[in-house]
């Protein structure tokens with residue numbers, strides 16, 4: 001390369017990176033200069049459409065997703081981990097670990113040393129001490145593969161002291177086309193910071209499901225809107241000559257079910273709320289009784305199971321079913337109330353202030369309403385193939401395989417992917 005063309009490359013990279021307004025907010029982590037690995041690695045783009053229930057695909061016209069699937073593979077469904085909530089599942093996908101092994105047990109949780117974790121609490125969300133396990137971007141960065149995240153739960157934290165080479169602080173106002181533009185820009189970086197693992201995240205289908213319910217026109221419109229973004233992404237990948245040279249996953253974290261007032265349970269009708277800390281409301285009730293009250297509170301809740309028609313189950317921490325892979329973490333409080341779909345709990349005062357959500361998730365991953373999607377397309381995958389269901393924790397092993405990385409210890413299984421891969 002001549003001095004001139006080298007300079008041009010540098011200028012071009014600078015332009016590409018800074019030329020787009022939305023990437024100005026991107027943070028570049030310190031990267032050590034490493035020689036570009038000359039063995040060709042096919043980049044991997046991981047896309048999440050939050051709250052995309054399996055049957056949403058048949059709901060309306062989705063030309064871009066249909067085109068994607070005509071060139072790729074599809075699992076019958078993707079089974080989330082318990083609880084089927086956003087942070088636990090996006091982070092399970094990234095690490096291949098169940099909640100009891102990451103410590104991300106809910107979107108809202110409490111840790112005796114770290115205090116409260118909530119999605120809106122930026123200090124907590126970006127504090128690596130909350131996150132157990134090794135997410136794929138840490139595995140990759142530690143093995144010399146650069147990563148770039150256009151939003152992903154956990155990607156803003158210094159997990160094990162490592163962040164993606166490029167990452168963006170969560171900001172829901174960044175438009176969806178701008179998010180796609182960032183990924184397209186990053187794929188054209190020509191120096192050693194070019195990422196081979198990238199993410200893209202869209203929340204609208206989930207938020208419309210919460211706000212208007214599964215059956216609403218608003219959810220249909222959100223599905224169509226996100227489908228158009230996928231269409232734009234495909235067009236842009238074709239424009240930069242990458243469509244045939246990149247592996248892409250389109251997936252999600254959980255499904256959605258509609259709530260109703262008749263199926264809302266008021267916790268303060270059963271126990272005295274002054275006797276407990278409620279760490280998590282909604283569809284997975286996580287209750288920490290105050291000093292010495294555990295037996296009393298447990299007995300009151302347990303007695304209510306029958307009275308309410310057995311639409312929920314009350315567990316002592318030690319008795320939480322093994323299959324949830326949930327109980328073995330210090331952040332899990334003493335009592336769990338696990339509801340049938342579509343039952344959920346609130347308090348009288350909260351109900352009077354805010355009513356209930358139109359839709360929610362968080363229930364048992366075995367419930368069909370909580371099942372979600374996994375689609376993949378790219379040089380490493382067959383075309384037009386459907387294979388049996390996969391577990392959220394299985395995806396980490398697949399990502400490591402595609403990127404040529406040694407996986408960290410995880411709860412996943414690679415064998416499920418053999419049929420999908422070329």
Ligand SMILES: [Zn+2]
Pocket residue numbers: 051086206207210361
């Ligand atoms: Zn949600």
